[in-house]
Amino acid sequence: MRVRIRAAALNHLDLFVVEGLPGGARQLPHIVGADGAGVVESIGSGVANIRPGDRVMLNPGISDYTCEFCRAGEHSLCVNYCLLGEHLPGTAAELITVPAHNVARIPSLSPELTWAEAAAFSLVTLTAWRMLVTRAQLKSGETVLIWGIGGGVSLAALRIAKLHGARAIVTSSNDAKLDAARRLGADVTLNYRTQKISQEVRAITNKRGVDVVVENAGAASWDESLRSLRRGGRLVTCGATTGPHVSLDLRRLFWHHWSILGSTMGNAAEYAEIVRRLGQGELRPVVDRVFPMDRVREAYERLAKGQQLGKVVVEVSSGDP
Numbered sequence: 147m148r149v150r151i152r153a154a155a156l157n158h159l160d161l162f163v164v165e166g167l168p169g170g171a172r173q174l175p176h177i178v179g180a181d182g183a184g185v186v187e188s189i190g191s192g193v194a195n196i197r198p199g200d201r202v203m204l205n206p207g208i209s210d211y212t213c214e215f216c217r218a219g220e221h222s223l224c225v226n227y228c229l230l231g232e233h234l235p236g237t238a239a240e241l242i243t244v245p246a247h248n249v250a251r252i253p254s255l256s257p258e259l260t261w262a263e264a265a266a267f268s269l270v271t272l273t274a275w276r277m278l279v280t281r282a283q284l285k286s287g288e289t290v291l292i293w294g295i296g297g298g299v300s301l302a303a304l305r306i307a308k309l310h311g312a313r314a315i316v317t318s319s320n321d322a323k324l325d326a327a328r329r330l331g332a333d334v335t336l337n338y339r340t341q342k343i344s345q346e347v348r349a350i351t352n353k354r355g356v357d358v359v360v361e362n363a364g365a366a367s368w369d370e371s372l373r374s375l376r377r378g379g380r381l382v383t384c385g386a387t388t389g390p391h392v393s394l395d396l397r398r399l400f401w402h403h404w405s406i407l408g409s410t411m412g413n414a415a416e417y418a419e420i421v422r423r424l425g426q427g428e429l430r431p432v433v434d435r436v437f438p439m440d441r442v443r444e445a446y447e448r449l450a451k452g453q454q455l456g457k458v459v460v461e462v463s464s465g466d467p
């Protein structure tokens with residue numbers, strides 16, 4: 147179906163695409179943007195659940211729905227998995243054509259979700275949900291360490307951790323972000339510029355360590371993540387913003403019974419679940435700032451410098467004809 151985009155949310159992925167990803171020779175010019183929300187303009191034959199005029203948000207992960215993983219319901223393991231804005235033209239455009247599987251009607255909330263919030267929702271919430279709920283199997287009463295709380299995935303992970311009755315320790319290099327994180331429900335905040343995270347975590351957890359670590363920084367935080375993990379703990383990672391290569395002492399891995407879990411995006415059932423939860427008011431995304439399209443460069447600079455707390459969003463069109 148064709149969707150007229152009202153707002154597109156930025157992701158680090160966009161910056162990586164611009165810098166060039168392995169195996170990523172894209173056709174140029176390329177349209178970035180994985181996240182978006184807008185109004186359905188037209189639908190293909192056979193689309194029953196969505197009508198032109200519906201307000202929708204997009205799930206950026208495109209699957210073929212035919213391979214063995216898709217047939218098993220694991221759409222983000224699809225052998226032909228593609229992302230809007232990475233392998234396909236993205237959402238920073240007036241119009242986009244996507245499969246009907248990839249749109250969800252924006253739920254009605256009070257106060258109503260803004261276009262920016264709707265655009266900010268899908269990628270980070272889906273990613274964080276699969277990381278914590280499906281992969282790490284986070285349980286009530288457990289303690290989770292979340293790195294870099296300014297980022298969208300980390301903020302979604304904080305929301306999800308609190309929703310599941312977990313205790314959340316979050317980190318940032320910025321005290322103002324840590325103050326904001328406390329207001330958003332973080333139980334403990336640590337500044338990784340001025341504090342040794344693993345030492346603090348050991349002190350807070352009575353030397354035990356945390357049950358789950360949510361990683362997306364990679365090289366810069368990896369060793370401290372492992373040092374913060376309890377015996378039998380789970381580290382779940384979806385990113386490598388500070389570098390993809392880390393070291394691992396296998397003796398520590400098996401001796402401590404650690405689980406190191408990779409995760410990216412999520413399947414259709416997980417997406418349906420987070421949209422349902424959003425409709426209950428539970429997973430409202432945190433929007434940092436909204437920029438008009440003609441200031442998109444500033445928006446990307448803010449993201450590249452890591453100044454944001456939540457999602458940076460670009461307003462693509464006001465909707466006026």
Ligand SMILES: [Zn+2]
Pocket residue numbers: 209210211212213214215216217221223224225226227
């Ligand atoms: Zn597939």
